[in-house]
Every structure is written in structure tokens, then in C-alpha cells.
Amino acid sequence: MGSGFWEKRIASNRQQAMENKLFLASRKVTLFNLIGSCGAGKTEVIRRTHEILQGRLFIQAVAGSAAAELDLERLRAVGIPACAARTGRKGGYLKAGEVGAALRQLPLSPGSLVFIENPGELFSPVDFDYGEECRVLIHSVSEGDEAPAKFPRAYAGVDLVLLNKIDLLPFSGFSHQRFTAYLRQINPDAEELALSCRTGVGLGRWRDWLLRFCGESLFEESG
């Protein structure tokens, strides 16, 4: 495909992303772009985040995968308002306009957060943004420790890497040191937090990171 094709798409996406940003700013809502391959734990992280925040911040989700029904069910089951960015089994990159339309179906109370569950960016030939304040990449231990070297484009643009499923470290041959070294080569500024949605280890640090990012004071006890 000619570069003109992508240039037009990127420009139109950027325009839509800017509209999302203004729309959310007017409502004092913070948007997080949560990128990760299928099975990395995006839905689980959103569910556990809601649980551990204990109402301190109100969260909502936009499910960006082509078959979002199961994710929506799991999110809504714990009380997270969630809606799909695309209908049917449509593939391709998630567009800022699709996210914008989904955002309009959420309550978006002032001070709340929205997580985009975004499965499609690891191999992306272009950087699409959605008007987000923060880009977080979830990587799970079972996906191996070379991912930053294999998908440098995805890792280069993120603010935070959540290394999930650390309960599986003893069984996986995953070297945390190697992963972090690759990450540092690609993106020296990215922060990194390790956690397990299964055991809850590291969730307290992630919650504190979020509270700090949103300018909130921390919980009294820190877990």
C-alpha cells in the first residue's frame, strides 16, 4: 500500500484523537490506552484495578477487540461500565473515531478514568493514538522476555509497562533482567511494574501509581 494511504489515515486518526482529547478534557476524564496481545491479561488488569481502587477512582472501559462480548461480560459482571468500540468481527487497527463513538456511551463522570482495551498495536506499522493521557503496555511472563526487541515500535511509545502473570515466573524460563534490559534499550524512559492478577502481588504498587498519576493522595496502608 502506498505511503499516501497511510498518511491520510494517520492524519484523519490524529484529528479524531484530538477531538476525543477535547471531549474528555471538557468532562475531566482521563483516558488510558492499554495495549497488549491477546491473553496478556488486559481484561483481568482492568477488573483487578477496579477492585483494588475500592471506589477511590471510578473506572470504565472501551473494549477494542473484534469479539468483545466476552470481555464486556467480564467487565460488567464486576460493575465496570464498558462498551465495545467495534461491532461484529471487524478486524484492522482500532481507530480513534471508533473509540470516540464508544466513549459517548459511557457515563464519564468528572474525575473518572477510561481504559481502552487495545489488542491491535504490537505489529502496527503506524502509531495510532486515541487522545489518551497515558499509554500502558501489558506483557505477560508467558509471552517470553524478548518482546521489547521483537516489537520495538510498540515498546518505544509507551509510558508504562505492566509485566503481568509473575506468579508464572518459576515455570516460564522468563528472565526479568533480560526483559528489562531490552526494554531499557528501546525505551529508557518507560516505567515498569511487575504484578500478578492471580495472586495480587504488585497490584498495590500499580494502584498507587494510578492514584499518583491522577493527582490523588495514596491509601493510608500501602500494599
Ligand SMILES: Nc1nc2c(ncn2[C@@H]2O[C@H](COP(=O)(O)OP(=O)(O)O)[C@@H](O)[C@H]2O)c(=O)[nH]1
Ligand atoms: N496465572 C495467571 N493468569 C492470569 C493472570 N492474569 C490473567 N490471567 C489469565 O490469562 C488469561 C487471559 O487473560 P485476559 O484478561 O482475558 O487477557 P486479555 O486477552 O489481554 O484481555 C485468562 O485466563 C486470565 O485468567 C495472572 O496474573 N496470572
Ligand SMILES: [Mg+2]
Ligand atoms: Mg480481553
